[in-house]
Amino acid sequence: MTQIEETRLWYKEPASNWEEALPVGNGKLGGMVFGGIRRERIALNEDSVWYGGPRDRNNPDALPHLPKIRELLREGRLHEAHDLSAMALSGVPETQRHYMPLGDLELNIRYDSKEEVRDYVRALDITNGIASVTFTKGEVHFARETFASFPDEALVTRFSADKPGSISFTARLLRGSNRYYDELVKADENTIVMRGMCGGSGGSDFRTSLRAVADGGFVSIIGEHLIVEGANSVTLLLTAATSFRHADPEAYAVDAGVRAGLISYDELKSRHIQDFTSLSKRVQLRLTDAAHSNAADVPTNERLKLVQEGSADVGLMALYYQFGRYLLISSSRPGSLPANLQGIWNEKMLPPWDSKYTININTQMNYWPAEAGNLAECHEPLFDLIERMRAPGRITARAMYDCGGFVAHHNTDIWGDTAPQDIYLPASYWTLGAAWLCLHMWEHYEYGLNDAFLEQIYPTLKESAQFFVDFLTETEDGLLVLNPSVSPENTYLLPNGQSGTLCIGASMDSQILYELFTACAEAAKKLGIDSSEQELWHNMRARLPEPAIGKHGQIQEWMEDYEEAEPGHRHISHLFALHPGKRFTVRGTPEWANAARVTLDQRLASGGGHTGWSRAWIINFWARLEDGEKAYANVQDLLSHSTLPNLFDNHPPFQIDGNFGGAAGITEMLLQCHAGSLHVLPALPDAWPHGEVTGLRARGGFEVDIRWSNGLLVEARLRAGAANSCVVQSSIPLIVREDGREVKDVFSKDGLVSWTVSAGSEYVLSPK
Ligand code: FUC
Secondary structure, X not given: OOOOOOOEEEEOOOOOOHHHOEEEEOOOEEEEXXXXXXXXXEEEEEOOOEOOOOOOOOOOOXXXXXXXXXXXXXXXXHHHHHHHHHXXXXXXXXXXXXXXXXXXXXXXXXXXXXXXXXXXXXXXXXXXXXXEEEEEEOOEEEEEEEEXXXXXXXXXXXXXXXXXXXXXXXXXEEOOOOOOOOEEEEEEOOEXXXXXXXXXXXXXXXXXXXXXXXXXXXXXXXXXXXXXXXXXXXXXXXXXXXXXXXXXXXXXXXXXXXXXXXXXXXXXXXXXXXXXHHHHOOOEEEEEOOOOOOOOOOOHHHHHHHHHOOOOOHHHHHHHHHHHHHHHHHHOOOOOOOOEOOEOOOOOOOOHHHHOEEOOOHHHHHOHHHHHOOOHHHHHHHHHHHXXXXXXXHHHHHHHHOOOOOOXXXXXXXXXXXXXXXXXXXXXXXXXXXXXXXXXXHHHHHHHOOHHHHHHHHHHHHHHHHHHHHHOEEOOOOOEEOOOEOOOOOOXXXXXXXXXXXXXXXXXXHHHHHHHHHHHHHHHHHHOOOHHHHHHHHXXXXXXXXXXXXXXXXXXXXXXXXXXXXXOOOOOHHHOOOOOOOOOOOOOOHHHHHHHHHHHHHHHHOOOOOOHHXXXXXXXXXXXXXOXXXXXXXXXXXXXXXXXXXXOEEXXXXXOHHHHHHHHHHHHHHEEOOOOOEEEOOOOOXXXXXXXXXXXXXXXXXXXXEEXXXXXXXXXXXXXXXXXXXXXXXXXXXXXXXXXXXXXXOEXXXXXXXXXXXXXXXXXXXXX
8 A cells, every 4th residue: 555644734824723723732731832933822721720629519409309309200290390400409509610721821933034934834743742833934944843741741842943043032921811820930040930720719729830941042031021032942841730639739840840851852852752652653544545545735724625615535534533542642641630521622711611521422432532542541531530530429329319329410520520510401410420431441441351450440330330229210110210310411392392301211321221230240240249239230230121112213212202302413312322332233133223223314314413522423323333334424524514624623612522533433434343243344435445454452352453455354463462262243254364374263153253362362364
C-alpha cells in the first residue's frame, strides 16, 4: 500500500476563534493554540479548576415522599407524580459544580521586519502531540512548537528563528474579561505566578506559573509582563496546580517549572515524543478509496468544507479516528481527572452543561474507544472517579431511597456528587449512572484479563448491584422494575394525549441491570467467591422484563408500547443492549436485532442524529447490525454536520463525546468482539475497499492487525495476551498459521473458527 497514515491537522491561517484553535494536553493541563502572528493566545485549562467544593445535596424530602411517588405512578396519576418528584427528588440545590478555565497565556510578539508573512502553516501532529506554527517574515523563518508534557508536567512553547536575536515578545497571564484572579506576582527573575481561587464554599485555590528560559537576549519582568528581548530561541514553561491535589499548589507549580527549566528543550521534546508515541503509535489506520486518492496536502478546514459539500474523503475519516485517540491521550491520563464533556478544553466560566460528567451516555461515550483503541490506561481516571462516587453514592442511596449499595443519577462532578442534577423530568430521576459506569470496569477486565484488577473492582460492582437488589420493586406479574425511572431523556404520549417522562421500568433499566448482574455473577465466579450472591443475581436477572417488540416492530422504549413525543429524539436509550451492551446480536438474537433496525430507521426518518454524540452512537449501532453502508453514511454525516474546523465534535456547541463515539464507531466497523467471538471487518463499507489497521485490542486479551483489499480480508494477525481459546466469526473458510506453519487443531462450524492459543503467540489468519 502506497498511501501513508494521516497524522496531521493543518491550516494556512491562524485560528480566528476558539473552535479553530488546536488542542494539546497531558491529561491535567490543556491548551488551545491559536497560532497568532503578532498576538498569540493559548487558552489554558487545568482539569481540577472547578467552582466550589463537595456538598451533600440529597433532598431530605425524598424518602418521606418516595412511597407516594411510587403509588401515583402505579395509579397512572402522572401530573401529580411529576410535580411531587420535581420537588421531592431534585437535589438541593438542584445543580452540581462546574468546570472553569485556568486562564490565557497572551503573547504580544515584535518583529523587526515590516514585510508580510509568507508560507504560514499551523499544524497539529497527532502522533507526536505537538502543535506548530511556521512562517517567514522578511528574511527570517520563525517556528513555534507547543506541547503538553506528561513526563515533565508542563505546557511547553518553544520559539525559534533562523536568524539570531530575532525573538522579542511580552507575555501575560490573563483570566476572563472580568479578571477572575487575585494576584499576579513575580516568583523569580524569569517567572510570574497567577494566584486565584475557584470560588464557592470549599472551592480550590489555583496557581499558574509561567517561566521563560531564553537562549541569548534578555528576560525581565515589569509589572504583570514577562518580557523577552532579542533572544535566539525561548522556551516558555507553563505549569499549574490546584489545592484539589496539592496542599501547596504554588510550590508545586513553581517547582515543576523550575525542574522543567533545567532540562534542555531538545530533551523535553524528546521525552514528550517518547511518552506520547508510546500510546499514539499503538494503533495505525490507513483507509484508501478505490481511486487511492490522498487529500493530506489540502488544509484540514478545506477538506472538511469539501465533505460538507458532499465529497467523500476516506483519509479524513482515518484522521478523525486517530484524532479521537489523540484527544483521549491528551485529556485522560493516569492520575488526571476523566475527560469531561469538553475533554479538558473549555473557554467559558460557565460552560455548557457545566462541562462536567453527564453519565447517562456522554461520559461513557468518552471511553468507548479506550480499550479497543489500545489506550487501556487512559481509562483509569474514570475508574478513580467511580471510586470517588462510592461514599457519596452510599449516602444518596440511604438518604433518598433507604437502600444499601451506592447509586448515582445522570450527572456527577469532580467531587463525585451523586444526588440528582437539575429539575428536569426526562433526565434527573434516573438511578443508573453508577451502574453503567461500573460496566466500564468490567469491560476493562474483559479486554485485559488482569485478575488483580478484577479483585480490586469487584467490591465496587457488587456495591452498585446491591443498590438495585434493594431498590427494584415487584410488579403484579412478579417482574422486577425500577419505580420511579425514566428512559433518558425521552417523553412518551398516552392515548389520551397526556405526556409523561417518569415511568415504571424503562427498557434501558433492565438492559443495564441485565449486564450489571451478569458482570457481577461472572466476576464472582472467576474469583471463586460469593456463591449465594451469584445465585441471587442470576435469579434477579431472570425476573427483569425482557426487551419487548412494539407495534411498529421496534424495540419498545417503555414497559407499555407508548408513542413518543419526539420520534427523532437524540437519546436512543432502549438500544443500549445493541451498543455498548452485548445482548442484542445479529446472530444470537435476530428478532431483537431486526427490531433495533426498525427503531433506528424510525429515529433517523424523524430527524434523529442531530447532535454530534447521537450521530456517533448511531454509527456504533449500525456497525453492530453489520450494516457497513449505513455506518459509513453516518460517519459522513458526523463529519459534514457535526464537526468544527479543528475537528472537534459539535453538539452544537462543542462537546467531545462525538469525537470519541465516532472513533469507537469506526473501530466497530473494522473489528467486533462483543458476541463471544472476534469478527474482523464486520461492517466494511464499499467506500473503504482497501485498508489496514494495526494494534486494535479485543476482549480476551488479543491484539489484532487487519489488512484488506477490494473489500476482502487479505490477512489478520492475532496476538494472544493470555492462554485462551480463540473463536473467530467468519463467513469464509480461514487458514490459521503460527510461525508460518498451519495450526492443525482448528475447528470450523457454523461460521465460527476456533482453536487454542497460547500467551505471547501470534496467529496469522488468511482466506483459504
Ligand atoms: C444530555 C444530552 C444533551 C447534552 C447533555 C450534556 O443531557 O441530552 O444532548 O449532551 O447531556
